[in-house]
Amino acid sequence: MNDKLTSKVINRLTLYHCILADYEENSCEYISSVKIANLLKLDNSQVRKDIKLLNNTGKCNVGYDVKALKKSIEKALGFEDVKDVFIIGAGNLGAAIAKYDRFQSYGLNVIALFDTDENKIGTAINNKKIYDIKDLPELSKKMNVDVAILTVPRRSAQKAADYLIKGNIKYIWNFTHYILDLPDTIKVWNENLIGNFLQFTLDKNKDKND
């Protein structure tokens, strides 16, 4: 992992990746840094600097090779290391994520959901089975899963997290807006959708994508 890939660089690289995926789908072979910069309203020099961090062999004067550049980004950002994940909570958000097949191309492979609702347990969303959350500790160990996406209602968040602790989950992507009480061995990413968006709508002078 390249130390120069700060969070801002990673954020931009994933946006470049979106553009490259579109170019690849449309069978476009080359793309210039100017084109990427214009689409994202960034400086051309910024785009070239970011791409340079990937040690990509593309030449700026003829443009970058779309497939090769896309591959470099995937390698740098770890999209190639597929991580199996559980979704905890088969409600609106959990279902939306389970149906969102695009996560897979970023290395996240949803293999099952968990819920407490007896009407949901045993059914499936997008061919991913919904299990009783009580079975999580056993299944996470058996299936060797250590990443969980937590989408339960806020009031059930800690209770669900307690099952994740028992199941030796190591990474929690927390969408609940509840700050969990966890041992230091578990890393949690508190997803903060609204905070990100507010930074952008707040009347500030600098470009938030920059």
Added chain:
Amino acid sequence: MNDKLTSKVINRLTLYHCILADYEENSCEYISSVKIANLLKLDNSQVRKDIKLLNNTGKCNVGYDVKALKKSIEKALGFEDVKDVFIIGAGNLGAAIAKYDRFQSYGLNVIALFDTDENKIGTAINNKKIYDIKDLPELSKKMNVDVAILTVPRRSAQKAADYLIKGNIKYIWNFTHYILDLPDTIKVWNENLIGNFLQFTLDKNKDKND
């Protein structure tokens, strides 16, 4: 708007807000910076520094007044300025957002959805009516809405954005993973869920919430 509220500070303040909302619900009157720091695995000095930016009158030795601190954050982050928004795309993600009433406490008021699917048009999600996207330009002007959350499939993203342009929408929260071609008058926030999460799972030494 305080210039010292960088994106990292804003991110932390919204996390403090989650904790304070929970304390308020549980009728806890005071909270210490140490408690906040421990829950978020941050340095106590960092929490105190952030809160100082809000010019909050709380005294650190008796703890902060929960209600007052929560209010200061809401004021600083603009949660009090309610923004009416449209959701474009009544699919899984659009529906999940429409059903997520918590956005309202952050100043985002979803007032309608738009779609192209005739089976959905005329129905409602969480009491928010689904309109034909063709009617957007007229309705956005009539209802004075200038913020749109774009959740359509990637292949329909630009087509939907063209309606937003016609409707004088000024801010787009783009969940489509498609980089839109837009005039400079429209600000777009390209939501990058997976990018944020990857930063956290990538094996890096520094704390990503910090």
